Amino acid sequence: MKSMLRTAKAIAAKDLRIELRSRVVTNQVIPFAALVMILFAFALDSDALLERVAPGLVWLATIFSVLFIVARSFALETADGALEALRAAGVDPMGIFLGKTLALATQLIALEAVLVGASVVLYRADVSASGGVLLVTTMVLATVGLASVGTLYGGLAAGAKGRETLLPLLLLPVVAPVLIGATRATESAFGTNGIDVSEGWPWLGLLAVFAVLFSVVGTVAFGPLVDD
Amino acid sequence: MTDVHADLRSGHHDHVVDVRDVVVVLGAFPALAGASLTVDRGEILLLSGPNGAGKTTLLRACAGLVPVERGHARVLGLDVSTERDAVRRHVGLIGHHNGLYSDLSVSENVRFWGSTVGASSAEIDSAMRRMGLDGRLSDLPVARLSAGQRRRTALAALVARRASLWLLDEPHAGLDADGRDELDAVLRAAASAGATIMVASHELERAGSLATRHVRVVAGQVVPVVGGSS
Known part of the structure; x- marks a missing residue:
């Protein structure tokens, strides 16, 4: 358990440091989603x-962007054989899986915040206080699910x-x-x-069932999938 | 976790690597066909042989990365088939790739690999000093390093994560003369400090002068070199 958490922290910190350094999500993926x-x-x-379809457009743009972020996340690992080196080193x-999921989720939350903001401006979406709570909870659960399944299929x-x-x-269906x-x-949050x-x-x-299911399946299956 | 270093010191393991009659089949191809080999602590063993003879597969079998069909392979007293994860934690394999992140600096890469085993800052600093990566080089992004400097960074990562068996596949490939000299010095120093090193190489003159023993891998079997130091 200690080894798993230590590894997750190291992997997440490494992925986020690389993003801060390269700014691929900030300068390329988020502008893509906004476009x-x-x-x-x-x-x-x-x-x-537009007001009627705004919620669907936010999540479609998010899911398209997930493809880029996941591909980028694993391109980092395969460019110089780091993923194989991690497995060859017996790293948990x-x-x-948890580290990459955490880093991916952090980047997705930032992306979703921008897209929700864009939908409020572009599509005149209106969010009440109670709608805001629902929206934040939706974003958190959807992000956990998307990050888990993205990491699993990315691997x-x-x-x-x-x-x-x-x-x-693999991922879109x-x-x-x-x-x-x-x-x-x-x-519902926008009152559409x-x-x-x-x-x-x-x-x-x-969303909760999806998030729990793929978090558990991903945690258990990632090692054998990457090994094979 | 097994304290393999204590076991080695106490002589509990006769050999760091003990491979006997190992058969590895990749697809339908018998990559290893009854290979046997022992390697002791502090040795630098050169594996030579033609392409496709099984050198890389032998290294990967020692790292628990390919399934052993028959025979037995033990590394640091651990069975590579049944104690695969434990074996991997003590083994460092560098093949055609270095396993580095080009957007991170040298020190960030070494720290990352050290952090996967909970290495202290002092251990990581020591690993970088041993590989001559302290000072100006430490803050450079890996993307800006020469091939030799990348290879040394990868070796520093092995030291930082406390690998005691180093498996190197064509380590001199892509290095210039200075890089090769630097690499050889680093490997000799590591072996003197207790690391066990297996080098698969086609460059017999270069790797032969580095190695303390030389064997050939031919058609999936290990054969001693006639007149060699073995």
Whole structure:
């Protein structure tokens, strides 16, 4: 347990230090996600429609961005054989999984905060105090789920040929429940189409189950998957 | 956890590496076909042989990275099949890659690898000094290092994470003459300090002058070099 936590802390700190140094998420992924939001606004070109679909666009842009962040996270590990070196050194795979998930989640939360802000400005979304609590809880649960499943599938695809195209194929179908649950909960938080905030809370059950399921499966399965 | 260093000091393990009649099959190809080998503490063993003979597979078998089909392989008294994770914690394998992060500095890379085993700052500083990486080099990003400096950084990471068996696959590849001299000096010093080193190489003149013993790997088996120091 001590070894696992020590490894998780070292891996997360290392990944976040690399991001602070390289600023790939800050300077490339977040602008990409913001561009997706703006292009949707141009394409739909209707304030009423945009207000209605804003929650879905936030989470679609998030999920597209997850693909880039996960690919970047594992590109760091494969560029000079670090992932194999970690496994060859007997570094606890559960710690590797948790550390990479934690770093990924931190970057995703920052991204989601920007996208929610953008949706408020671009799509005139309105968030009440109770809606804000629902929105933050939704972001936390969806982030844990996306970061866990992203790390698991990122590790799986890391050693594969054609990993750039394999990762979206593996990941996008699996994250559909997060897209649905987070979009419905965010619609309630934004009060889209007059939906009450209370109607959003049940969707958090789906997000919580997804987050717990992939956190547990990822922690257990990451080592054997990376080894093979 | 087994205190392998104490066991070695007490003579509990006869050899750091003890491989007997090991068979490793990769796909349908028998990469090792009954290889046997022992290596003792402080040795620098050169493995030579033609491409595809099984040198890299033998190193990877010693690191617990490929499944042993038959025979037995023990490293520091630990079975590589049943005690794989424990073996890996004491073994450092450097192949064609160095396992470094190019956006981080030399010291950040060494500290990261040291932190995976809870190494103290003093241990990490000592590892960097031993590899000549203290001072100006320590703050340079790995992306700006020469191939030789990267290799030394990878070796410092092995020291920082307390690896006692070093498995090096073509360590001189890509290094200039100065880098090769630096690497040899570092490896001799490490062996004097108690590390056991296995080097797979095609560069017989260079690696042969470094090694304390030389064996050949031919068709998945280990054969002594006639007239060699073995």
